Amino acid sequence: MNSKDKYENERKSxxxxxxxxxxxxxxxxxxxxxxxxxxxxxxxxxQRLMNEMGLQCKIRKVRYRSYKGEVGKIAPNIIERNFIATAPNRKWATDVTQINVGAVKLYLSPIVDMFNGEIVSYNISTSPNLEQIYDMLDKAFAKYDCLDGLILHSDQGWQYQHYGYRKRLEEHHIIQSMSREGNCLDNAVAENFFGIMKSELLYAEKFETPEAFMKALEE
Structure with a gap:
C-alpha cells in the first residue's frame, strides 16, 4: 500500500x-x-499532507520579538514543554504579540492558564513596556489570595528578565520558567492562543479603529 492510499481518508478530511x-x-x-x-x-x-496538497494557511503571522539579548537574569526551562496542568493556577504562560490595526500597532500581553486555556488577565497597550507587564500581573494577583508554587512560563523577553518582574513573582512565591532562546515551541500555549485570536478575530473581521478591536477582544 503506498503513502497516498494509506492516508486517503485523512487527506479528504x-x-x-x-x-x-x-x-x-x-x-x-x-x-x-x-x-x-x-x-x-x-x-x-x-503538515506533510497539507504541503503535498498545496494547502497553506492564508493568515499572515505578525510576531513581536521581545528578545534583546541577556539584559537581566535567565530562568531555567522548568516547564520543558509539559503543558498539562491537573488544576487551575498550577501553570501559567505569558507572552506579548504585536497587533496591527491600520497604521496603529497594539501590543497584547495575556496570562493563559495551562489547565483550561482561560485568560487569567491581560493588558493591551500601544507600547510594549514594563508597565504593561506589571498591570497584567497586578490584575492576576488581585484575583487570588494564594499562588504559592505556581509556575509562570515565558520566553526570554527582556521584560521577563527584568528585576522588577522577577521580584513580583518572588513576592507571590511564584516559580519562574523560561523557554530556550529562540524556541517558540517551548511556549506553545501562548503561541496557540495568539494564533486562534488572530485567525478568529483579528483577520476574520475588518476593524476600522484600534478601539473597535479592543472592544471586540474584551467581548
Missing part, C-alpha cells in the same frame, strides 16, 4: 477542514480538529 475554515487554519489547528473528529494523527503528518 484535511481538505474539508481547511476549506470549511476558509484557509485560516494552519497545520496545528487542522491537527486539533482532526483529533476532534476521531483521527489519531500527529501534527508532522498533517
Amino acid at each position: 484535511i481538505r474539508l477542514i481547511f476549506h470549511e475554515h476558509k484557509g485560516r487554519y494552519g497545520y496545528r489547528r487542522v491537527t486539533a480538529e482532526m483529533r476532534n473528529r476521531g483521527y489519531e494523527i500527529n501534527h508532522k503528518t498533517v
